Amino acid sequence: MHLDRSGFDCQDLLTSPMPTALTTPAYANELFARQRPDRPVALVAYCAAAPLAVAMAALLAGPAGPVPIVLLDPQQTPPSEILHEYHEVVRQVEGRAPNVERPQLLDIEGLLATPETLVKRIGEDLRLRARLALAAFGFGDADVSGPVEGVVGVYVEWLTFLVAAHHDEQPAPRGPILQVISQGHPADAGWLGATDLRTVRVSCDRPELAADAEARAAVLDFLHGITAGVSTETKGEEQNVQADLVTETELALARMWADVLGVDVVGRGDNFFDLGGDSMLATRLVLSARRAWNVDFSVRVLVDSPVLKDLADRIDVLVGAATTGSRR
Incomplete structure (x- = not known):
């Protein structure tokens, strides 16, 4: 706000x-x-x-x-709300994978009485679905281990929060x-x-x-x-300035976004998820970025920095750290 x-x-x-x-x-x-x-x-x-x-x-x-x-x-947060969000997470994790095997959905409402078991089962379920979805795009277990843990971790955190809110x-x-x-x-x-x-x-x-x-x-x-008596005068509305892509990393990253998201124009102030990104598209982007820059790049980095210019800055920092480490 x-x-x-x-x-x-x-x-x-x-x-x-x-x-x-x-x-x-x-x-x-x-x-x-x-x-x-x-x-x-x-x-x-x-x-x-x-x-x-x-x-x-x-x-x-x-x-x-x-x-x-x-x-x-x-x-x-009734059981129906957690069930709805679980189904939404499953939809995003499986994404647009063609002909992906779809395991049986969990009995969320039945497991709510044992929340520790429920959260454990959710994590196992989402990891399996993510691996199956990425396998449909030709990615093997050796490629996806880190990215799967990153994206599943985000969703398990969210569903854990809802379970806590229910209790x-x-x-x-x-x-x-x-x-x-x-x-x-x-x-x-x-x-x-x-x-x-x-x-x-x-x-x-x-x-x-x-x-x-x-x-x-x-x-x-x-x-x-x-806060009566405390000054809270408006400091003036900040402007959202959108500039052209200015670094090589931003240019390369914008091309990746355009390819993964299927869009024609990407600006440095654009948000990956606002442009239609979901968990599986994020994982594909991460895998491409890891290959392009040869850095330990995770889905968590994208979630924390979804704006293109911010994400490019994070990648530059990772590349710089990797370069420095290799010189020692």
Whole structure:
């Protein structure tokens, strides 16, 4: 929501590697122990992260009282949601592979009662599907071991988070909460048990919620009320400047993107996933990049730096490090 442009120092708590705990309170405790964040003005969470925000707010509360929370389209995580996301992950992992063998889907709802077993089975299932899909493109086990672990790791982290969000066993929030909801989202947040809840509905769909001007204005109004007397004047909107490709690495990488994604034009400010990239296309790109630059390049690097110019910079750093090491 670009809250930093209005004077707020923003910190992302959900960073990789994400926690492995399988209940919401334990997940929050692992995050807290790892980062030991200072008490924030407020916590901001999206959709299924709502219970996690409540748990983190309880851990961060102190003499100043409860930590306020901003929730964007808050929702619970029922078994059906985890099942839906598992099916979506399977679709992305198998990608566009021709005539790929498709193992039987896991019984997600049946395994939820034993979350440790469920997460282990998900990892095994996705690794198998990724290997089968890449084999259909002619890649053998020797080529795909690292990339498969990278892409599967990202999805296992996501599904582990959802399993933890499903096992939400904690007291109701005590501080003020603003929920900003998109059109069509149910306004009933009774499942949170909040006693100090303000609701603002905006006229956009969920995918646009975090970028919606009306939603941003509602959040800033809430935060300004919390920080009364603290200057939060707008610093001025930054421009997204898109320049021509400027380095040899950017040029070579853009050609790879165009080939893998099937697009004609790639700019240095383009995002791989916004252009239609998915996990299997990412893995194909990684394999091509490893061959081109002879570096230990992983899917995680692409996930962390999906913008072309940023990814080119990361590759240059990897190439430089490999060159330096070979000279020793």
